[in-house]
Amino acid sequence: MKVTVNDVSMDFPQGTSVIDAIFAAGYDVPYFCSQEYMSPIGACRMCLARIGAPRKDREGNWILDEESGEPKIFYFPNMMATCTTQVMEGMVVDTLSEDVKNIQGGMVEFTLINHPLDCPVCDKGGACELQDRAYEYGTGLSRFDFDKRHQEKHHPLSELITLDRERCIHCKRCVRYFEEVPGDSVLDFIERGGHTYIGTLDDGLPSNFTGNITDICPVGALLDTTSRFRGRNWEYQHTRSTGMDDASGSAIMIDGRTGRIERIKAALHPDVNKTWIDDGTRFGHEYVNAEDRVRSPLIRRDGALTPVTWEEAAAFIRDRLSGLSGKDIGIALRADATLEEGIAARALADALGTGQLDHAPRPAASVIPQQSPATLTDLATADAIFVVGDVTEEVPIADLRIKDALKGVTPPAMMQHGVPIADLRLKEHPVLQREKLTVAAPYRVDLMKHAGRAMQYPAGGEAALFQALQAVAEADDAEGGLRLDEAQRAGLGSSVEDATALVQRLRAADNAVLVYGGFVLASREAAAAAAGFAKAVGAKVMILGPMANSYGLELAGVGPSHARYAYPDMLEGARALILSNLDPAQDPDVRTQLEQKDFLVVHDLFITETAQLADVVLPAKSVFEKDGTTVNLEGRFLGVHAAPIEGGESEDFVGLVGALGEALGQRLEGRSVRSARRVLRKRFEIDPAELGPTGQLYRPKGRTTAKVTIRSSEAVDGNVLVTPSMLRIEYLHRNPHLNALSGGPRLRMGPADAALNNVADGAAVRLRVGGVVRRATVCVDDKVPPGLMLLPTLPEQPIGLARADLSTLVRDERELEVAG
Numbered sequence: 001m002k003v004t005v006n007d008v009s010m011d012f013p014q015g016t017s018v019i020d021a022i023f024a025a026g027y028d029v030p031y032f033c034s035q036e037y038m039s040p041i042g043a044c045r046m047c048l049a050r051i052g053a054p055r056k057d058r059e060g061n062w063i064l065d066e067e068s069g070e071p072k073i074f075y076f077p078n079m080m081a082t083c084t085t086q087v088m089e090g091m092v093v094d095t096l097s098e099d100v101k102n103i104q105g106g107m108v109e110f111t112l113i114n115h116p117l118d119c120p121v122c123d124k125g126g127a128c129e130l131q132d133r134a135y136e137y138g139t140g141l142s143r144f145d146f147d148k149r150h151q152e153k154h155h156p157l158s159e160l161i162t163l164d165r166e167r168c169i170h171c172k173r174c175v176r177y178f179e180e181v182p183g184d185s186v187l188d189f190i191e192r193g194g195h196t197y198i199g200t201l202d203d204g205l206p207s208n209f210t211g212n213i214t215d216i217c218p219v220g221a222l223l224d225t226t227s228r229f230r231g232r233n234w235e236y237q238h239t240r241s242t243g244m245d246d247a248s249g250s251a252i253m254i255d256g257r258t259g260r261i262e263r264i265k266a267a268l269h270p271d272v273n274k275t276w277i278d279d280g281t282r283f284g285h286e287y288v289n290a291e292d293r294v295r296s297p298l299i300r301r302d303g304a305l306t307p308v309t310w311e312e313a314a315a316f317i318r319d320r321l322s323g324l325s326g327k328d329i330g331i332a333l334r335a336d337a338t339l340e341e342g343i344a345a346r347a348l349a350d351a352l353g354t355g356q357l358d359h360a361p362r363p364a365a366s367v368i369p370q371q372s373p374a375t376l377t378d379l380a381t382a383d384a385i386f387v388v389g390d391v392t393e394e395v396p397i398a399d400l401r402i403k404d405a406l407k408g409v410t411p412p413a414m415m416q417h418g419v420p421i422a423d424l425r426l427k428e429h430p431v432l433q434r435e436k437l438t439v440a441a442p443y444r445v446d447l448m449k450h451a452g453r454a455m456q457y458p459a460g461g462e463a464a465l466f467q468a469l470q471a472v473a474e475a476d477d478a479e480g481g482l483r484l485d486e487a488q489r490a491g492l493g494s495s496v497e498d499a500t501a502l503v504q505r506l507r508a509a510d511n512a513v514l515v516y517g518g519f520v521l522a523s524r525e526a527a528a529a530a531a532g533f534a535k536a537v538g539a540k541v542m543i544l545g546p547m548a549n550s551y552g553l554e555l556a557g558v559g560p561s562h563a564r565y566a567y568p569d570m571l572e573g574a575r576a577l578i579l580s581n582l583d584p585a586q587d588p589d590v591r592t593q594l595e596q597k598d599f600l601v602v603h604d605l606f607i608t609e610t611a612q613l614a615d616v617v618l619p620a621k622s623v624f625e626k627d628g629t630t631v632n633l634e635g636r637f638l639g640v641h642a643a644p645i646e647g648g649e650s651e652d653f654v655g656l657v658g659a660l661g662e663a664l665g666q667r668l669e670g671r672s673v674r675s676a677r678r679v680l681r682k683r684f685e686i687d688p689a690e691l692g693p694t695g696q697l698y699r700p701k702g703r704t705t706a707k708v709t710i711r712s713s714e715a716v717d718g719n720v721l722v723t724p725s726m727l728r729i730e731y732l733h734r735n736p737h738l739n740a741l742s743g744g745p746r747l748r749m750g751p752a753d754a755a756l757n758n759v760a761d762g763a764a765v766r767l768r769v770g771g772v773v774r775r776a777t778v779c780v781d782d783k784v785p786p787g788l789m790l791l792p793t794l795p796e797q798p799i800g801l802a803r804a805d806l807s808t809l810v811r812d813e814r815e816l817e818v819a820g
């Protein structure tokens with residue numbers, strides 16, 4: 001459709017909004033209520049322009065202008081909201097005339113009637129859409145000299161978000177966001193007219209995606225409590241990076257000031273997170289600024305850890321390792337290390353002559369799909385989705401992309417100015433196509449409330465579930481499920497009819513996607529059955545790895561040369577260990593093993609239980625302070641960029657290997673990010689230094705299973721199910737706002753189990769689970785199946801079934817203090 005905006009004529013596809021035509025033509029109109037990826041509703045009336053279009057007569061001919069002979073332009077009698085108007089052939093749009101400027105100035109004046117003049121103390125000052133638009137389009141004067149409306153200025157919507165009700169301009173972005181994006185309708189307008197305010201029900205904001213409203217609120221009404229009053233926008237240094245809290249590879253903006261992280265915001269990645277991030281990613285950064293961070297290398301002298309330089313520490317390590325055979329040394333990294341750190345660790349292992357190299361946590365099965373891998377865009381456009389696990393906690397962005405698929409609107413095409421501002425295909429109060437989604441899990445997970453079908457199978461029963469579904473698929477007829485035996489039926493966690501309908505839907509779909517979480521990966525048998533089922537129904541597969549770079553480290557071969565050298569075995573067998581960001585001493589049996597090591601080096605941010613035993617503690621950079629590369633769950637290489645944060649003498653594993661290489665007199669391949677990238681370039685034909693902001697998808701040639709089969713504890717029975725967690729439990733107590741919101745790590749159990757164990761809701765407890773000593777707060781929850789307790793995962797406690805030793809249960813705070 002040919003449209004003329006002022007003096008620029010362009011063609012646009014049918015359905016384009018006029019506001020997008022204006023921006024695409026290089027012009028501007030102010031707007032407040034429209035927002036990328038949300039429905040346009042025409043609420044703020046700020047985007048007004050003068051619009052005209054030619055008309056046809058009854059015979060279908062254009063009515064011509066008598067003077068020019070061209071089709072005559074008929075203007076709408078009033079200024080039009082351009083966000084809710086779609087382009088028409090021959091449309092003419094005027095955004096520059098005096099009439100338009102007057103009306104826009106009037107709307108600014110009207111919007112400011114009740115807006116307080118507290119810009120000098122407002123956190124949004126300098127990045128406020130109203131402030132900018134008042135400056136650009138306002139008249140500079142107000143004719144309203146009565147007192148402004150006064151409302152509550154510090155209303156905590158939750159521990160994480162503070163609402164200043166006076167500043168709200170009622171654009172409705174926040175209300176629509178909850179309805180349309182996570183689908184949690186937890187916020188609404190209350191009262192009417194000038195009394196209208198934003199409010200919640202009594203239980204605050206029960207959603208995992210609340211922080212996004214602080215990004216999209218056009219004024220300073222909704223603010224991130226963790227950064228409130230901590231800096232002005234022009235003082236922050238903005239660093240675009242990739243979130244390393246989970247495997248999604250979400251784009252984030254790290255805002256730092258005076259060497260601290262003050263806040264994390266979402267950045268745009270149209271194919272991954274759009275402009276959304278989950279609350280764990282947004283608010284889980286406070287630990288980085290903690291006072292008790294290790295800021296210089298420490299070596300043990302006369303029983304005490306003493307600060308030294310990196311050179312001294314490296315020389316000390318060299319001397320102590322020189323008396324050992326290479327085979328006796330183990331090296332392990334946490335699975336959110338960058339690819340460059342993985343390459344550096346491999347180079348160090350080779351230089352020391354050891355095959356004991358691994359990353360952890362590492363599930364029993366591969367995190368790289370061996371057939372038809374799905375992208376997040378495949379997920380967002382799927383016509384049938386089967387999720388096994390708790391995706392909302394595991395990779396929250398995948399949860400949002402599934403909800404995109406349920407809305408049935410394909411991702412918008414990018415325009416000259418980026419993402420369309422007003423995508424007219426999106427509607428307020430969207431009707432979800434729930435029948436597309438089936439969710440299976442051993443307990444009631446959040447995504448089930450959006451699913452057409454829910455299957456609650458017995459904990460640890462993933463292999464049985466897939467074997468039963470496979471049997472249905474192989475029967476290849478509508479009655480296939482009816483031929484299942486009793487045991488197979490019990491494994492389904494749903495009716496046979498539902499299972500049959502699921503298989504048929506997946507088979508019939510053009511783009512079916514299976515999402516397999518940690519419960520499937522916890523057992524090789526389940527993973528093999530899940531792969532067989534994917535083949536049987538011809539679906540694409542998305543695997544949710546346990547940590548941000550599980551995929552990349554497996555792809556780069558950061559693993560042992562023999563099964564008996566894997567992480568759990570090296571803890572037992574190696575005489576010397578170099579551990580990066582891992583804390584295995586939380587298991588008292590492992591602690592005893594570590595106490596007997598000849599030499600222990602710990603690279604970490606804090607003096608963990610393992611660091612307390614170490615001969616050398618090296619200060620580690622947090623994930624926000626590193627330069628490197630990560631690979632997300634799609635297989636997409638993404639850049640990780642260092643924000644300027646004061647971490648003392650912290651180094652990442654690349655820096656550690658550089659220092660050790662110098663002490664050893666060797667130029668190791670991973671001695672710097674640049675040298676590690678030379679290896680990556682050769683191996684993957686991708687140059688990490690050249691990655692754009694959206695990264696690059698990589699598809700391995702051939703199969704990529706790890707060289708050796710990793711031994712794992714595949715517990716098939718247990719009384720605790722270790723579950724995925726959006727929150728990083730290992731840092732939770734150093735993230736005070738998230739900790740207050742969540743009440744700390746929760747041990748969830750049903751009322752009967754709570755009575756049996758003599759614990760009450762809210763009780764602080766400590767117990768050994770799968771060997772690891774865990775502290776938690778009891779949460780009595782009747783949705784937890786009887787005989788089972790749910791506990792969130794730690795890097796040292798992977799997802800899956802575990803056995804809790806109930807004789808170790810210590811029940812309340814007082815007892816905990818006495819027991820130490």
Ligand code: SF4
Nearest residue numbers: 168169171172174217
């Ligand atoms: S709180 Fe912010 S986003 Fe919500 S309606 Fe008010 S101005 Fe809009």
Ligand code: FES
Nearest residue numbers: 042044045047083
């Ligand atoms: S009416 Fe608010 S942006 Fe158009």
